[in-house]
Amino acid sequence: MTRSLLEHESVEFVRDLIRIDSVNTGDPDTIGDGETRAARLVQARLEEVGIETTFVEPIPGRGSVVARIAGSDPDAGALLVHAHLDVVPVVAEDWTHPPFGADIVDGLLYGRGAVDMKDFAGVILAVAREFARSGIRPRRDLIFAFLADEEAGGRWGASWIVDNRPDLLAGATEAISEVGGFSVPLVEGRRAYLLATAEKGVGGVVVTARGEAGHASRPRPDDPVTRLASAVARIGEHRFPVVHTPALDRFLRVFGQERGVEFTDEGLDAQLDDLGFVGRVISASARQTAAPTVLRAGDKSNIIPASAQATVDLRALPDREVELRDEITRLAGDAVDLHWQESLSPIAAPIDSPFVTAIGDAIRAEDPDGVVVPYLLPASTDNKHFARLGVLGYGFVPLRVPDDFDVYGQFHSADECVPVESLYFSARATARILRSA
Incomplete structure (x- = not known):
């Protein structure tokens, strides 16, 4: 099967990002410059196709990049599309594949961040480039944010941007990021795609x-x-x-x-x-x-x-x-x-909205028998920080996976991996969502 440039670049960028050790230990003394190196890679790839970017680095090594693509409807609220570039620590001896090698074995791409969440970072980077190259103008402004520090609470990433550079997020009304979008068995031959609405x-x-x-x-x-x-x-x-x-x-x-x-x-x-x-x-x-x-x-x-x-x-x-x-x-x-202790408040977005409908339409275009099903995430994402600006956050990284592949179980695990075919699916479905949402 001939793959599009969008699909090829998605896998290429995911692998490039995995190969950057951007482990976030939560301890300033043991965190290197991986997040900044990853952010600079993203920035360079966006600017190659003429997309203007803003790079922020509140403290050395904790870099983030934000870019905006103008939409065709000036009255529509902007959609914030975000992914974090940091990953959790690894115990290398527990892995059978190098955690930062981005090896592909038997159709699976291995590496820290394969699902949490350099997969989506690579995919949305490829989608942004595809839109810029092809002159595609989405319906609404798209704000792409590639963020530091999510794994330690977002202080130097999403939270810092909300507090210090809210202008970068001007007009945003909804956001899409982790944790959801992966398929799970519904009934024989049909898949449900979980959408985190809360x-x-x-x-x-x-x-x-x-x-x-x-x-x-x-x-x-x-x-x-x-x-x-x-x-x-x-x-x-x-x-x-x-x-x-x-x-x-x-x-x-x-x-x-x-x-x-x-x-x-x-x-x-x-x-x-x-x-x-x-x-x-x-x-x-x-x-x-x-x-x-x-x-x-x-x-x-x-x-x-x-x-x-x-x-x-x-x-x-x-x-x-x-x-x-x-x-x-x-x-x-x-x-x-x-x-x-200090806490992050729970958040909730409507389970029925035009944006949710657009997500469902995009999934059915790629998987006619697929159905998008809301759920409540028992964990936390950067969407909580953006909620302070009134942005409604959704968790949806489209991934069609085999029925026995537990995407949620890959988070923070040894030998974290994602099927390459799922990344191709993710690229196509994400492009559909961002173009029409």
Whole structure:
């Protein structure tokens, strides 16, 4: 099959970006200049075809690039198309393929960032060049943003641009980025393409128990380790109720109708588990969650410490943050203190809109039996930062993959990979979305 220049360049640029080690450790002392080198590569490729760019580097090594292509409808809000250029760390010995080699083996492209998210960065770079070369004028302004620091919270990338250069995003009303767009089995011969229309909030609480230090040979009734353990166990074992968000209800309706299943709150976990890997994602998005992640107490076995601490990761559903805090306070009890950490609020966009319709049309043009299905992302993306400017964020990186290929499971994994055929599909579908949205 003859491939277009758009398709060829998409794969080429994804590989070029993977070969740049842009690991973001979150520690300024161990972060190199990979993000800036990746941003400069993107900038050079855009300017080759006459697209004006703006490069920003708030601190050395944390570079981002923003560019705009004018649309034909001056009254339409701009669409922000964004991808982050940083990746999470790797343990090289866990990989069977070099994490920054961008090797293609048996039709799979391996490398850190293959799905998170240098795949989309390479694809939208190729699409922007295709539009510029061909004189294609999209309906609305397209703002392409290639960003630093998403993996550590976006302080030097999306958040910095929102706070310091909002002019680069002028007129943006909607955004498209991760995490969604990948296909999952719907029924035999048909695929659903998940569209993230909402994201849980991200926060945490530090739980502290205090007492009096003493020799472990004389156990104390106010032992802070015991009181902390009790509070953490109550929090970690608590099962929050199902919350019927618009995204969850639409997902359950579509999958229920197609599979002949009547989903119920009481049996939802087991019913979702029957859907395979996609069900586990939806299960995590169906309710609030609190997960104890860090425990700290004494450092000597024969000393009862004066204090003990635990950190609990909190994920709130849209409009449910206060409810989550109240429940954690109740579960923790009076024997511990709570310190709420800084959080990113949940976000939600309409599950029905002209933009969502345009995404569905583009997918059906490439996969006539495909259907776009909203869902709520239980994690977080840079869309949360852009929401502070009133931009409605959607997660949709089009990828048609084999039914047994778990795209979500590739995130942050060893031997992260993506089918090359899926990148070709992504290039065609993304071009359709951006041209007509």
